[in-house]
Amino acid sequence: MSQPQSHTSIYGYFKWSFIVTVVGLLLGAALGWQSTGTIGGMLTIFFICAVLAVLEISLSFDNAIVNANKLKDMTPVWQHRFLTWGILIAVFGMRIVFPLLIVVVAAGIGPVDAIVLAASRPEEYARIMNDAHLPIAAFGGTFLMMVGLTYFFNHEKDIHWISIIEKHMSRYSTIKGIEIAFVLLLVLLFSSMLEGEDADTFVMSAIYGLLTFLAVELVGGLLDASQKTMTEVARGGLGAFIYLEVLDASFSFDGVIGAFALTQNLFVIAIGLGIGAMYVRSMTIMLVEKETLTHYRYLEHGAFYAILILSVIMYVQTLYHIPEVITGLGGATLIGISLWSSLRYNKQERQRETDLARGQI
Template identity: 40%
Template sequence: MKTFFHHFSWSLIVSLIALAIALLYGGWAAVALCVILGLMEISLSFDNAVVNARVLEKMSEFWQKIFLTIGILIAVVGMRLVMPLVLVSATTGLSFGEVITLALEKGDPATVGTYGHYLHDAHPQIAAFGGMFLLMLFLDFIFEDRDITWLSWLEKPLAKVGKLDSLSYVVALAALLAGAAIAEDPSLVLIAGVLGLITYILVNGLGSLFEGGDAAEDDAGTQDAAEESSGVSDSKRGGASSLAVLTGRAAFFSFLYLEVLDASFSFDGVIGAFAITADPIIILLGLGLIGAMFVRSLTIFLVRQGTLNDYIYLDHGAHWAIGALAGILLLSIGFEIPEIVTGLIGVFLICAAFFSSVLANRRESTATLAKVPELVDSP
């Protein structure tokens, strides 16, 4: 319990402040809506937190703090408030001021000409961009040959097929063409999807490019420090000799990667929130201040506790959930899919991976204990 409060104290404080603002703004009904939106954001973004943690654990403590400070500001204000306004302005031709006025009018999304209606109309482009980014993330994970597999009957054959050069791009582009085929305006969907693909290639590629160079510099610096203070233990040097962390340009592009990933998740949540309320203030308080803060704290918790190493299949479950979300986003270009379906699929896959990890740990412990008598009896 102490560990929980240590990692989630700021999230709890911010959530209480957000609920107090909601109470003053719209009474207990607003408080209830904020709680619902916060829970929805957490359930939809749990897989996001797992993937974030895997990237974040390779970054230096400085960049982890940047993720928690500047990153949360971008997530709350940028992705969940400003970006939807920009999208509506770009797709309708209205000025930014006019869009803000529309948003504050809290019109019914089912009514033509309201902010929620315009945002819903922009859903195909948003779904194509986010769907392609998330699909590439999933495909690059699942097509890679790994020592540890969760759904081995499926993951091992996919890893073998994945040895074909550029297969992930072929599959992603085929999925985009299928999504465009069910869209009312295929050209807009194709443009948005290609932009999502380009964004993934640039951010992921630049991060990998600089990771090698910066990691080499870190290793050299660590070696120099070791030679200058050979009497100092590795533990007192913070374990730097055994684990190189990302700094500089590599960490910066990894940070950008995390923010684009968060955007891909948050857009769909913002649109889904309009099914609950058309009030952008309530959406900001619920999705942003409550939901996004808890997702950030959950990410740090997973990193600090080493949860991804303790539960070896969580990584796989999160990526399968992301693959499911990518497919749902592309399908939603032409079909209405309830948010609860997206949330339940993600939660189910994460929970299944967690319990599979627990069972695997128990089997390993049992096997280790079975070997103890043999070791004791051996000469």
């Protein structure tokens, strides 16, 4: 859906993110003072909150770009709903409720008991979260891999960044189910490297991730097919809203689990990742309103390559530990290279237009 390009300043887009950052870091410092009673403890919690925020932002560059790609085709009403309700779900649902639900299911205790456990026995809470890492990585990795492959296995895709790869993927996209077959082969490969119950858990979790992706796609397809009998608001993006929420959840898995490497305090994690989530929201709005994806033709490609890399890393993390900084830097590097390629392409196009005007071509 086309809309006038915004002239809002960079500060205008990130104003609320800056405010949330200040409030969040102050809350982190207060929590550190309350829990330790020392200046050193207060500064430590303050620093951890800041690091977690940076970690979340670095892991979510590609999330913001993919969100913007989907949002640009939604009606303003549904855009607003995602950027208000959606961000609340992302911050409170994935950064607070999701870790609690994992402990509730894994430990077989009630939600209130899980909160008490997080507050009184953080080391036990962190152990349960870490034990749940394998099924989470398999589920999230599978969902994200399908997101990335579906973008490239598309016969209508005519703009290619890494042509030697993308042209072949576009050509073979006419083979029905090729993305699913590829993912299932990878699932079998990685499960063969695991043993016993871990292998079974990996396969089952990966299948649930695949089914979730297909279910979300099915809902979107049904909404599109029924558009003639739906209101304009409903046509504008209910399916896309659901898709983006599940996508955000998959992106959040890695950050939430990785945060426990820095602290075992659920509330510190919620503050740090919540700050980062606000920046993702601000980046998403800026990308949509300034039509950044239109001006930088390969930026979207870089984001989806980063998604594929992240999905593979989540699979590999079921076998080996990979520091979250590597995950974040890997995605940011790919997006940076795609931005550079876009700028170079724009420069070449401007030169070509100049040469045409001068009659040199």
